Amino acid sequence: MYAKYFKHFENVENLGGKAWQHAMNLDVIEQMAINDCSLHCFHYQQMFEMLFKYLLEVHSKHSLYSRTHKLNNLLEELIEYTPFKTDQTKYRMSLQVITVYAEEYRYNFLIDCDGYRDSIQIANELLKELLLFHA
Numbered sequence: 001m002y003a004k005y006f007k008h009f010e011n012v013e014n015l016g017g018k019a020w021q022h023a024m025n026l027d028v029i030e031q032m033a034i035n036d037c038s039l040h041c042f043h044y045q046q047m048f049e050m051l052f053k054y055l056l057e058v059h060s061k062h063s064l065y066s067r068t069h070k071l072n073n074l075l076e077e078l079i080e081y082t083p084f085k086t087d088q089t090k091y092r093m094s095l096q097v098i099t100v101y102a103e104e105y106r107y108n109f110l111i112d113c114d115g116y117r118d119s120i121q122i123a124n125e126l127l128k129e130l131l132l133f134h135a
Helices: 015-030 038-059 071-081 092-106 113-134
Strands: none
Touching: 015 038, 038 071, 038 092, 038 113, 071 092, 092 113
8 A cells, every 4th residue: 555655756766765665664564464563663654754854855945854753843844844734733643653653663662553553544644645745
């Protein structure tokens, strides 16, 4: 599913291409029987982070983005520095959950997979908005 969304970035040598790589990993992970969703969360967060940074690089006046890994902050930057507009309050909690859970993956903590899945349902709506913005 995610590789289809990122088909435009296939094998591109920039941050969009990195987002595509994480999208490919997500599709592989979704085909496996893994109870712990931490690995999925890590790649999902990275896919979003690379997409945000790519969009900031391409659509902002100075082609700059911050070094943060926090998806909420990157969304705020995108809204402030590019023509992209959305109701960020709709996505704030989901992006925060994904960011925190991805950080917990790095420390090998188990995450609440049901809460994570709820968050990605909401974040997928934002993903579609972002890809439409770039098209």
